[in-house]
Amino acid sequence: MKKLLAVGAVVVILGPLSIFAQPEPSNGKFSLAAAGGAFFPLGTAFKETYLPGPGGSLTIGYRFSPVIQVFLDLGYQFHKLDHGIFSSYYSVTGGNFGILSMVPGVKLYIPGENRLGVYVMAGAGLFRSTIGELTVSAPGFEGVTREKESETRFGYVLGSGLEYLLTNTVNFLGELRFTDIFPGSKNANNETNLRHFSFRLGLRLTF
DSSP states (O other): OHHHHHHHHHHHHHHHHHHSOOOOOSSOSEEEEEEEEEEEEOSHHHHHHBOOEEEEEEEEEEESSSSEEEEEEEEEEEEOBOGGGSOTTSEEEEOOEEEEEEEEEEEEEEOOOSSEEEEEEEEEEEEEEEEOOEEEEETTEEEEEEOOEEEEEEEEEEEEEEEEEOSSSEEEEEEEEEEEEOOOSSOTTOOOOOOEEEEEEEEEEEO
16 A cells, blocks of 8 residues: 555656656757748838748757757748739839848757757848849830849848657757848848748658
């Protein structure tokens, strides 16, 4: 009877604590993740000029502890120009928008279930934005072309995500991010912050 009471006491004490116990990393400290999803412009100028588009990222990570991981994220996103902002009288080609990004940052994992990891993340880095060549023409008039433009900007990323352990080395992940890219200093007339949010799904390999 005493043995049963002792076992019961251990279960009562350790049971609730196990809920908050931080799981060990699935495997190793290094990881490589690939993810893709949809990117949605925010803010009046960006949202009214370009359509939501696809994008993706490749992320290299190093996990110092079960709680902290540092990462370097390399990404690209693409947005088509919304031709609806022009009158139907005009013929519009090109003018699409792309962003290359290189963002170092940190993830903080929240204690949870052994196979499920929840994290928040923050990072800041460089964003290379490119607007493709744009041609606008009308019946009876020669088209007007604006040349391709590129510039490098600084911005930050905030987000949160879930990871589910599929195997000893493979995690499935889902992530929601908010990104704010500040106006470029090279072009004083460009005062548009390229704010957007993205939702992406992917896989993370650990080794």
